Amino acid sequence: MPVACLRRERANVGLAIALGLLAAADHAAAQPRELKRYSPGDPEAKLMLYYSSTIAFSPVGVPLGSDRPSAMAATTARASPRLEVGVEVSYLPPLTLEQRTTGSDKPEATNLAPVFARPRLGARLPGGFGLEVSWIPPIRTFDVKANLFGGAISRSFDVASRVRFVPRASFLTGEVEGPITCNRETASEGGAALATYFSFVCYGNNSQDYFEPNHLSAELLVARGSISGRWQPYVSAGARLERTRFDIGVIRRDGTRDPDQPVLEVKTTRPFGTAGASWLGLRRTRLAAELYYAPGSALTARALAGVHLW
Numbered sequence: 001m002p003v004a005c006l007r008r009e010r011a012n013v014g015l016a017i018a019l020g021l022l023a024a025a026d027h028a029a030a031q032p033r034e035l036k037r038y039s040p041g042d043p044e045a046k047l048m049l050y051y052s053s054t055i056a057f058s059p060v061g062v063p064l065g066s067d068r069p070s071a072m073a074a075t076t077a078r079a080s081p082r083l084e085v086g087v088e089v090s091y092l093p094p095l096t097l098e099q100r101t102t103g104s105d106k107p108e109a110t111n112l113a114p115v116f117a118r119p120r121l122g123a124r125l126p127g128g129f130g131l132e133v134s135w136i137p138p139i140r141t142f143d144v145k146a147n148l149f150g151g152a153i154s155r156s157f158d159v160a161s162r163v164r165f166v167p168r169a170s171f172l173t174g175e176v177e178g179p180i181t182c183n184r185e186t187a188s189e190g191g192a193a194l195a196t197y198f199s200f201v202c203y204g205n206n207s208q209d210y211f212e213p214n215h216l217s218a219e220l221l222v223a224r225g226s227i228s229g230r231w232q233p234y235v236s237a238g239a240r241l242e243r244t245r246f247d248i249g250v251i252r253r254d255g256t257r258d259p260d261q262p263v264l265e266v267k268t269t270r271p272f273g274t275a276g277a278s279w280l281g282l283r284r285t286r287l288a289a290e291l292y293y294a295p296g297s298a299l300t301a302r303a304l305a306g307v308h309l310w
Helices: 003-030 043-054 184-188 191-200
Strands: 035-038 083-091 115-124 129-136 144-155 157-160 163-178 209-212 214-224 231-247 263-279 285-294 298-308
Touching: 035 043, 043 231, 043 263, 043 285, 043 298, 115 144, 115 298, 129 163, 163 231, 184 191, 214 263
Parallel strands: 035 263
Antiparallel strands: 083 115, 083 298, 115 129, 129 144, 144 163, 157 163, 163 209, 163 214, 209 231, 214 231, 231 263, 263 285, 285 298
16 A cells, blocks of 8 residues: 555544544533432432521511501501511531431531521511521632522501411522532541542542522411510511422532533422511610421521611
8 A cells, every 4th residue: 555545544543533522522422411319318419408498588577568557556556667678597507427428338428507698678568578688709718619599579458456377478589609519628637548538538628519499488476565566576488389409510620520420409399387486675776586397398597687777
């Protein structure tokens, strides 16, 4: 075979191999991430639903649409606010080592923050309606960065002296980012096996995991004001439809996300309840506290301090 022909044939073979490798790489890149779906009773789902419950957008006090004095209290209670800005602080109960170990021997680094703060804006609308909105901006605190949006609409109905029914519908969406799957501090405290996992599976890097809750909730509050109109205790019961995802973000040595790691998902509808009270004892302020309970998931406490702008 002539030398020129031999060189041409080798070049064609090399080009074919290169094109084949490029096609294989494109095909691998085009493949979607594996999506693993879990039922609410699975260990992975229980952990996801626990943190989904702790950040749920509950009322933390009687909504402003219901915050108007009753006829009996009209002479002693001050005027109801129309606009309020406040900050909610919620307690995040830590999980035990057993609770953080989901379907394997490796514990997840879920106890990254003891509390979280949520700015809130409330408005009293005409006709007994109340509006609540909230946004947690993406500012890193306690090694966690949240970007969560919440909103609610409610309506007050007088049913007896100082007693009101308040139907409330709310939503929550967004994401929370943190090193949950791969955490250097957790690995250093977990013995040789966890250190080996962090070195080889995690490539020696903290992960960038994304916890993505999506909630639609409906509840009914029963509130009863005091004679003075300053105290407003309440209880509520409701149900939440949710789809929660956990995007495992193992970071490879070149800084890219490992595409072989799956996305976890759970869809369910669950009951919940609250019990709390609002206090309107100080001028232009409202203080509130609440216990939030999701059966089988979480019991947590929340507090709110609000200032009436109008």
